[in-house]
Amino acid sequence: MSERFDAIVIGAGAAGLMCAIVAGQRGLRVLVVDHANKVGKKILMSGGGRCNFTNTGTTPANYLSANPHFCKSALARYTPWHFIELVERHGIAYHEKELGQLFCDESSKQIVAMLLAECEAAGVEIRTHCSVEDVQQTDDGGFRLRTSQGAFAASSLVVASGGLSIPSMGASGFGYQLAKQFGHDVLPTRAGLVPLTLTGKHAERLHDLAGVSLPVEARCNGVSFRNFLLVTHRGISGPAILQISSYWQPGDDLRLDLLPGTDLDALLHDWQQRRRDAELKTLLGEVLPKRFAQRLCEHWLANKPLRQYNAPELRAIAELLGNWPLVASGTEGYRTAEVTLGGVDTDGLSSSTMMSKRVPGLYFIGEVVDVTGWLGGYNFQWAWASGQAAGAALGS
Ligand code: FAD
8 A cells, every 4th residue: 555645756855845845835745755864965065055045136048958948937937036035034144145146144054944844834744765666657647656665656746856966965867767767858968067177288287276266257159157267186167167067068169268358459558568578477467366377478378578579479469368268178077066957858848837748747847857057046046946836736
């Protein structure tokens, strides 16, 4: 005999908990199962322990998906302000860091505690350490799950098992397998919001600068992000690189403007007029981190007093500083990636309810779906919004 629920949610992360809360508030009997030892592990580790729980500037343009329109409906119906209202109701203090990114003042534990309190109030049952071994559809159109804690049945099943990033935190490809089992397409997955690795010349020339950080504009495939770059022991990271990594694939042309917002021709012309005897590396050391400027002049730019450069040489320097080609060899992979790009093809899902178009009663929400946000609170906003969309639709 299976214990029966109206809905079972696989995955007690951001999306699964939100979905369960909304469905529970509607009077449905909901069970959430998770194979990890505690709920919301990624929430706990997010935002450096302070959880960047939303972004007030969220728009569909902040997401990557094979169908950029898919996320519109859910995001429009559950906005950052809905989540902020919930956070305020629970008395959680927060602040805006930059560009609409909201963080807890104290700890991301407060967000998990808030979600658990809401689950309890809505009568949601949560089982951790619960591995799902098998899922089958029953004759009445419902679902039967065999788990490490026994068998459960429900008329609706929500897959909120997340992506592949940070396997040590409980990430698994389970949601993709389940999608395929029920006839859904799964688009190729890859690590997103992830540091890039360098090999060869670039790696040799930069690796001992690990820790050096500078503002850049990173450009790839027609997209650009202006923020900080951080040199690491294995390559490059920092918000500008994490952002552009979601748009980069091996072999793609990646360019960095090392002095974004600066008219480089004018700057070099000015130096040539006023600082004629100063060497390029000295002058660049005034506008870039000194060691980085020196390294540029050792390997990429000829260093000499400014008066000795002719016009084409100055032009070439401006071009290199404004459009530095950096050949990345790969990414750090799922081990350190914040998100997984690709996933369950949105073509098979309703954008208003997240329900499968093939299997009534089956839902996919959160990161397992082919919707991936930029860095800055957008991924949680998608988890809340898609979770809300499914939670409001379950059983109707
Ligand atoms: P998850 O939160 O990953 O939850 C999935 C759940 O399913 C997990 O609890 C997992 O244990 C469970 N599960 C998986 N497989 C199974 C299975 N077979 N059986 C049972 N349970 C299973 N986004 C932001 O917006 N802001 C941030 O500040 C931010 N910081 C981040 C920092 C880090 C280090 C990382 C890795 C990610 C960060 N993200 C951030 C991204 C964000 O955490 C995710 O996009 C979001 O958690 C996705 O929510 P989800 O509910 O879809 O999946």
